[in-house]
Amino acid sequence: MSVLVYTENAGGKFKKSTFEAVSYARAIADQNNTTLVAISIGDVSNDELNSLAKYGAEKVLNANNAKLKDFINQAYASVIADAAKKEGADVVVLSNSFSGRGLAPRIAVKLEAGLADGAVALPGQSGGKFSVKKTAFSGKAFAVVELTSANKVISIVPNSYKVEEKSVAAKVEDFSAEGDPSDFKAMIKDIVRATDKVSLPDADIVVSAGRGLKGPENWGMIEELAGLLGAALACSKPVSDAGWRPHSEHVGQTGIAVSPNLYIAIGISGAIQHLAGVSSSKVIVVINKDPEAPFFKVADYGIVGDAFEIVPKLIAAVKEYKASA
Amino acid sequence: MKILVCISNVPDTTTKITFTDNNTQFNTSGVQFILNPYDEIALARAIELTDGGNGSVTVINVGDASTEATIRKALAIGATDAVRINAKPHDAWMVAHQIAEYVRANPFDLILTGRESIDYNGSKVAGMLGELLDLPSISIIKKLDVDNGTATVEREIEGGKEILSVPLPIVAGCAEGVAEPKIPNMRGIMSARTKPLAVIEPVEVKTFSDVISYETPAPRGQVKLVPADDAAKLVSLLHEEARVI
Ligand SMILES: Cc1cc2nc3c(=O)[nH]c(=O)nc-3n(C[C@H](O)[C@H](O)[C@H](O)COP(=O)(O)OP(=O)(O)OC[C@H]3O[C@@H](n4cnc5c(N)ncnc54)[C@H](O)[C@@H]3O)c2cc1C
Ligand SMILES: Nc1ncnc2c1ncn2[C@@H]1O[C@H](COP(=O)(O)O)[C@@H](O)[C@H]1O
Numbered sequence: 353m354s355v356l357v358y359t360e361n362a363g364g365k366f367k368k369s370t371f372e373a374v375s376y377a378r379a380i381a382d383q384n385n386t387t388l389v390a391i392s393i394g395d396v397s398n399d400e401l402n403s404l405a406k407y408g409a410e411k412v413l414n415a416n417n418a419k420l421k422d423f424i425n426q427a428y429a430s431v432i433a434d435a436a437k438k439e440g441a442d443v444v445v446l447s448n449s450f451s452g453r454g455l456a457p458r459i460a461v462k463l464e465a466g467l468a469d470g471a472v473a474l475p476g477q478s479g480g481k482f483s484v485k486k487t488a489f490s491g492k493a494f495a496v497v498e499l500t501s502a503n504k505v506i507s508i509v510p511n512s513y514k515v516e517e518k519s520v521a522a523k524v525e526d527f528s529a530e531g532d533p534s535d536f537k538a539m540i541k542d543i544v545r546a547t548d549k550v551s552l553p554d555a556d557i558v559v560s561a562g563r564g565l566k567g568p569e570n571w572g573m574i575e576e577l578a579g580l581l582g583a584a585l586a587c588s589k590p591v592s593d594a595g596w597r598p599h600s601e602h603v604g605q606t607g608i609a610v611s612p613n614l615y616i617a618i619g620i621s622g623a624i625q626h627l628a629g630v631s632s633s634k635v636i637v638v639i640n641k642d643p644e645a646p647f648f649k650v651a652d653y654g655i656v657g658d659a660f661e662i663v664p665k666l667i668a669a670v671k672e673y674k675a676s677a
Numbered sequence: 678m679k680i681l682v683c684i685s686n687v688p689d690t691t692t693k694i695t696f697t698d699n700n701t702q703f704n705t706s707g708v709q710f711i712l713n714p715y716d717e718i719a720l721a722r723a724i725e726l727t728d729g730g731n732g733s734v735t736v737i738n739v740g741d742a743s744t745e746a747t748i749r750k751a752l753a754i755g756a757t758d759a760v761r762i763n764a765k766p767h768d769a770w771m772v773a774h775q776i777a778e779y780v781r782a783n784p785f786d787l788i789l790t791g792r793e794s795i796d797y798n799g800s801k802v803a804g805m806l807g808e809l810l811d812l813p814s815i816s817i818i819k820k821l822d823v824d825n826g827t828a829t830v831e832r833e834i835e836g837g838k839e840i841l842s843v844p845l846p847i848v849a850g851c852a853e854g855v856a857e858p859k860i861p862n863m864r865g866i867m868s869a870r871t872k873p874l875a876v877i878e879p880v881e882v883k884t885f886s887d888v889i890s891y892e893t894p895a896p897r898g899q900v901k902l903v904p905a906d907d908a909a910k911l912v913s914l915l916h917e918e919a920r921v922i
């Protein structure tokens with residue numbers, strides 16, 4: 353038995369959430385006294401593949417051929433399930449990223465495995481039970497799910513497990529995988545990547561603004577603040593509904609759920625549906641002119657006042673801090 | 678074009694989530710159940726794609742009799758007919774197997790789900806259905822067009838989007854952007870009462886997961902307020918105390 357982790361790359365580079373998944377998988381392998389195997393699919397350099405050893409991957413399978421260059425959900429799921437079978441892995445770990453969410457259910461069906469999606473902590477393994485804490489009710493609660501099958505698939509929420517270095521000697525092996533022709537029915541026509549932007553679900557810091565900003569023309573200062581902090585941008589639902597910002601920035605119960613280290617909410621009231629998607633952030637800062645805004649009840653730090661006065665001051669203060677750091 | 682829309686019955690978004698029986702049961706007392714918001718989006722797109730009698734939209738739900746109000750709402754919005762598989766959903770695996778069984782006997786050109794149910798947030802049913810039916814599945818889509826038996830979908834990826842072209846049939850999980858939810862009109866509400874709603878019995882499936890308990894997030898401490906004219910104070914707190922910048 354071993355643990356298999358799928359190491360997702362973006363443009364040939366592993367992301368922080370990938371290292372989180374490897375660290376998490378390493379810890380499960382340690383719980384079970386077994387080895388950790390990683391599988392990478394697509395075009396990733398040897399240096400990059402070798403870097404996985406730093407986080408405890410003892411063996412790295414490299415599935416790289418022309419057909420697997422771009423992410424095709426069905427084909428990638430076949431390759432990962434294949435690797436799990438060949439390596440005798442009974443636990444498969446992957447990140448609960450957009451692609452991870454496409455892969456995990458298909459892998460679970462292929463391996464007849466119970467699936468814990470959106471795990472936020474290491475599994476508990478006592479008394480022969482294997483249980484995983486996962487998000488439920490859109491961030492309003494957690495559910496502890498027991499997986500009763502022999503094989504298990506776990507997808508872990510980005511930013512919920514710390515990257516841990518644990519150097520081991522690793523070997524990189526080619527993993528020949530073609531996938532079934534029927535796996536390639538979907539064809540990628542185009543990939544549009546906004547490379548200058550920090551991806552929202554992965555971001556360490558998120559700067560978010562709501563209807564208090566009055567109109568799309570006022571987002572300049574929000575972008576500037578986010579840029580200075582290396583933060584991703586987010587917004588409340590009415591803001592994206594009104595077309596002030598793209599839907600991809602909408603966070604909350606019906607938008608993207610985020611759990612960054614720092615969430616800065618500017619001119620957002622803090623409705624229950626908004627909080628559902630952001631309340632697992634480690635630190636929350638609220639800037640709102642209404643001292644009664646519900647958001648203050650879940651905030652760690654707050655400033656009561658007009659965003660149009662406070663944000664420029666905050667920008668200046670961040671600049672000063674960066675200059676002195 | 679025959680479209681199947683999978684719908685789930687979930688607690689209203691304003692629900693305060695609490696548990697009973699030593700945190701092992703979700704407390705449904707006083708909770709209003711609604712059509713999952715993402716499924717509303719999927720349903721709205723299905724109706725648009727079959728507009729003008731160009732096909733049919735069937736909604737399917739795995740649930741006990743208590744979900745019928747939600748199913749009638751979907752019919753009022755504009756679904757052609759409905760199917761209820763008479764069983765309490767246990768987990769995504771069980772739900773996907775029930776729906777797959779139905780689809781094997783009643784094929785569709787397009788199967789839509791929501792990107793996730795807002796109660797268990799699995800994003801699992803679409804992928805599992807795809808695998809069980811050996812169809813392509815695209816879990817989180819932001820746009821969906823169909824032309825001549827081929828779907829063009831836009832899917833979300835980290836930091837961008839991807840445009841795919843896939844021959845039907847496919848399974849797709851709909852998110853914001855795919856369509857605007859539709860509000861039922863009077864005529865829809867009237868006709869929903871007489872539209873066909875078939876109740877069928879579930880097939881036996883094994884399950885691989887059980888929820889054993891729930892936890893609510895730890896409450897946060899009191900907010901620390903910083904004076905409006907002292908942004909520098911906030912920055913130093915974030916750096917020195919919270920250590921997040
Ligand atoms: C089914 C359903 C699902 C939903 N899902 C989501 C979701 O996923 N995400 C989401 O965000 N919402 C969601 N909502 C909407 C939610 O209920 C709220 O309506 C929404 O979050 C409010 O957005 P807001 O805070 O930007 O706007 P408002 O509620 O209008 O609040 C604006 C805030 O800005 C403050 N303000 C005004 N001017 C200034 C100023 N100059 N400086 C500082 N502060 C100022 C005000 O005091 C106020 O608190 C959903 C609703 C429903 C019914
Ligand atoms: N009980 C159910 N009956 C029918 N469809 C469901 C059910 N539960 C979930 N679904 C569908 O699967 C989607 C994703 O659900 P989930 O995998 O639970 O996040 C939902 O948006 C629905 O379209």
